[in-house]
Amino acid sequence: MSNDVLDAAHAIRSERYSESAVVFAAGSLVRGEGTAYSDLDLVVVYSSLAPDNRLMAVTVTKTGSTLETGPPRALFTLKTTSSYEPSPDGQRFLVTAVVSEASPITVILNWKPPTR
Numbered sequence: 001m002s003n004d005v006l007d008a009a010h011a012i013r014s015e016r017y018s019e020s021a022v023v024f025a026a027g028s029l030v031r032g033e034g035t036a037y038s039d040l041d042l043v044v045v046y047s048s049l050a051p052d053n054r055l056m057a058v059t060v061t062k063t064g065s066t067l068e069t070g071p072p073r074a075l076f077t078l079k080t081t082s083s084y085e086p087s088p089d090g091q092r093f094l095v096t097a098v099v100s101e102a103s104p105i106t107v108i109l110n111w112k113p114p115t116r
Contacts, residue, residue: 005029008040008062016069017044024086031089040067043086053078055093 009025017023027041028034039061054077059070075093078084084095 002029005040008060008067009042012040012042012060012067012069013044015067020044020046026089026091045086055084 005025009023013020013023022045024043024045025040026043028038029040039059042058042060044058054074056072057075058072061068061070078095084093086093
C-alpha cells in the first residue's frame with residue numbers, strides 16, 4: 001500500500017470522520033491491485049451505532065488532489081445488543097448476535113419408568 005493511500009485515508013478521516021474510533025483503508029488500492037480508475041474504500045468505525053443501528057458505507061474517489069465521497073449506503077442493520085468488529089482487510093465484519101432465544105429445558109430427577 002502506498003503512502004498516497006494512507007495520506008488520503010488520514011485526510012478523509014480528519015476532514016469528514018474526525019469523531020470516528022478508527023478508519024480502515026480497504027479494496028484494490030490497499031491490496032496493491034489498484035488502477036487509475038480505482039476508488040479508495042474506507043471502513044469508518046464509530047464507538048457506537050447510529051440511532052437506527054445501520055452500518056453505512058461511503059465510496060471515496062480521488063481525482064487528482066480532490067477527494068469526493070459518494071452517497072452513504074447501508075451495509076446492514078444490527079440489533080442493539082450486537083457487537084461487531086471489522087476484519088483486518090476491511091472486507092468483512094464479525095457480528096455477534098442472539099439468533100433466537102434459548103428453548104427451555106425440563107429436567108426430571110429420580111424418574112422411574114412405569115412398570116408393565
